[in-house]
Amino acid sequence: MDSLHFKQQGLINPKLTSICDICLQRGEDAEQFANNTVQTFATTLLYSFVGKDGDDKQDPSFFVKKKQSRKFYEGFLQDYDGNSLAQQQLDRKEFNQAIIKSETGVVDFVPNPGLDFNTNLQKLGLQVDFQLNEVDYIDRERIRAKYKYRCQYCGRSGRSVDHKDPVSLSHNNDFDNLILSCSECNRIKSNMPFKLFTELNDQIPEINKQLVKYENTLRSLQEEFEQRRRKIAATMHLKGVVQDPELNAMRKQNKKLQDAIDSLQSDYDSLRKVRENHFVNGWKVAELEKEEDII
Known part of the structure; x- marks a missing residue:
């Protein structure tokens, strides 16, 4: 689970709780539970720790008994934590309450990783509008x-x-x-914010020019390949045969052209992947620079 589920504001520094915000919302007392991992973070970062000292292995009981179900809930939480659109329309406390109802059996449904995020939301009685694009x-x-x-x-x-x-x-x-x-x-x-995307894009003008050249060349070669393929089909129809020296020569030439297209496409795809990684990593760096601490 993300650290935000254990982090609360303190008088001076943040405080970390031994149990997550969902358990707190359920009414559990953090001081009754040990959590060595969170306690270590709190000590290292000079945060307050709200919880019981001792070995958390002595607290083996889980509210959700099945390990697989716990993983399902954790994955569902991660979907919400990473979806800004859902967070805008759905208050975290309301989201947590739906999970509590699922865990306690009030709602007879456990989030299913085989379903998409919106379907899981709906089955828990939650509604989010993911269709905000109203351009006609x-x-x-x-x-x-x-x-x-x-x-x-x-x-x-x-x-x-x-x-x-x-x-x-x-x-x-x-x-x-x-x-x-x-x-x-x-x-x-x-x-991604428009300003950040354009800033990252402005850093790779030569790559963008190469992509345009690849696209134009591939389109031209593919059109030529299709013209040759149609010519072979027409020649077969006129001659009434499938195999003859002229047709075989035409097929051989088209095979060479297809090999050239495949090789060019592979290079094109590699460059596209490099470009995509540039944006992905640039966004990650920008997000990390916003963080004030490590938990």
Whole structure:
């Protein structure tokens, strides 16, 4: 579980509790439980520790008896902790209360990792609107025409209408908050702040130029491959045969072209992965720099 579940504000420094916020909300007393790990952190960071001294192995009982179920709840908690859209619409105490009802059997359902996050929420009686993008078809086409179907981040062809300020954070569907991107940039950007994404993107102009060249070359080669494939099919139809020297020569040439396309595609995919890692790592560094302490 994330450290935030054990961390509370103190008079001077934060204090750490031996049990999580869900157990506290359930009415359990932190002073009655030992937790060596949390206590060690508290001592190291000069935080107050609320809990019982001693070996936490002497407290073997769990409220949720099955280890597998505990993992299911932990995964569900991580989904909520990492979803800003859910946190905006669903207060943590309300979320915790739904988990308590599940753990106590008031609600006959345990979060299932085989289901998506929204389905698990609904089965626990919680509602979150994950469809905040209300840009209509006409406005989408206006954006595509405005930017001539070119991604404004990398320069490749694109049709994805992207929100500069993520709609999950701003709920802003105004025209000036919309820009055109390719599906890949849209996916990578996700909920990343527009300013950070553009700053990271400005650091790799040559990579973006290479991606455009790869895309254009691959499109040209693939079109040529399809033309050759259609010519082979037409020749087979006119001759009424499947095998003959002319057809075999045409197939051999097309096989070489396909090999060239596959090799180029592999290089293209490798460069795309390098670029994606650049954004992922840059976002992680930016988030870490915001943290004031290590727990």
